Amino acid sequence: MTQMTRRMAMATMGAALATPAFLKKAHAAEVTLRVGHFLPGVAPMQTRFFDVWAKEIADATDGAIEMQMFPSMQLGGKPPQLADQARQGIADITWTLPVYTPDRFPVAETMAMPFMVTNAEKTSVAMHTLMDEFGQNEYKGLKPLAFHTHDGGKFHTRGQRVSTAEDLKGLKLRAPNQATGKMLELMGAETVFFPVTEMVVGLSNGVIDGCCLPYEVVPAFKLQELTSISNEPEAGSRGLYANTFALVMNERKYEGLSDDLRKVIDDHSGIDLSRRLGAQFDEFEAFGRGVVEKQGNEIHTIPGAEIAKWREMATPVYEEWIGKLNDAGLDGAAIVGRANELLDAG
Structure with missing residues (x-):
């Protein structure tokens, strides 16, 4: 065997021995x-x-x-x-x-x-x-x-347009969290809270008249088939909650x-x-909103001026939350203030 042939054989053997280790690392x-x-x-x-x-x-x-x-x-x-x-x-x-x-x-x-x-x-x-x-x-x-x-939540209802706080009075709504639930109760709604996975049953059997959720949840649970009106804040307003x-x-x-x-x-x-x-x-x-539109459901706009009024009505909710943060040994006012500062920044 020539020296050239011997070198080629050794290289081939080395490559063969190396292959399993490489595959193990890669796969x-x-x-x-x-x-x-x-x-x-x-x-x-x-x-x-x-x-x-x-x-x-x-x-x-x-x-x-x-x-x-x-x-x-x-x-x-x-x-x-x-x-x-x-x-x-x-x-x-x-x-x-x-x-x-x-x-x-x-x-x-x-x-x-x-x-x-x-x-x-x-x-x-x-x-x-x-x-x-x-x-x-x-x-x-x-x-x-x-x-x-x-993104900000919207009211998806079985048939109720929501333009003012008055429209929420007596509505049975699935609240997405405790703070938003308290805000809705201040405006006269009757709220229940359970995980989103249980919401379909609530809408199907009439336990609730609607829910407060972003559009993105709609397709996964086919909520467009269980509700007929989606009520969304006017563009440029803060969302109802997230x-x-x-x-x-x-x-x-x-x-x-x-x-x-x-x-x-x-x-x-x-x-x-x-x-x-x-x-x-x-x-x-955006995709979820398109699903609602394709279903033929109504998309109703809540005026920005009304949203501004609702923010004022929610003041007790913020005050209570600041107190909870304080009770946890945190600076509640600083945390809520900083959150708003970050949201308002350009």
Whole structure:
């Protein structure tokens, strides 16, 4: 065998021996992260965010991190338990609403008060900033990955136009959170609260006359078939409310990752992810509104001047919330003031 032939044979053997190790790195996951949430697997949050985000992380780690998705509470439990599921390791990452456990995450819940939303992108960045400044101790045992909101809620009713507070009197409405529920009660509505997953039954059997939700939720639960009028604030007004969301990871799982894998998680989370989620929810909102229009439902505008009056009527709700923040050892006025400052910034 010539020296040239020997070198070629050795190179070929080396490449053959190296191939399995390369394939193992590229295709076999070193870490599997279980991701749990409450929406159906067909919801845009799953198909257009979680599936895409998981692939981005898999690609960035050469397949070392794989995410397994468990929509519709497939890991068991109910939506209010999602944060604890991540803390306890039942799931590794969960997407949850602070308002489902009222007063437990008060800084994160602040942006869910009435009229604390412009659009989802801007409000999500404001929320993340607020959490960085005031809410660092709120998620012990968890690694927050992003905070965001949806776009402002609208009244979806089975047949009632809402133009003034007078129109709300006696209406049985599913309230999206406790603060918005109190505002609606101040205006004469009768409110109930239960997770969005139970709302279809409430509308179907007449327990409620309507609900207060963004358009983006409509397609997943076919609410356009259960309601006939959507009442939305005039453009340029603050939205009725926006629930807040937290994307959180089990802290032990995060700390147990290698430095390079942890960096990938860091690079795919934080305020940029919050902004991205907000922007996507603005897109989901536009799509949901289109579904309502296609159904032939009426879209009714609530005048901006009326929204301004409602904000004044909600003053007791803000005052009560500031008191709750104070009771939690926080500066309630500073937190609410800062939230409004961030929303009003250009």
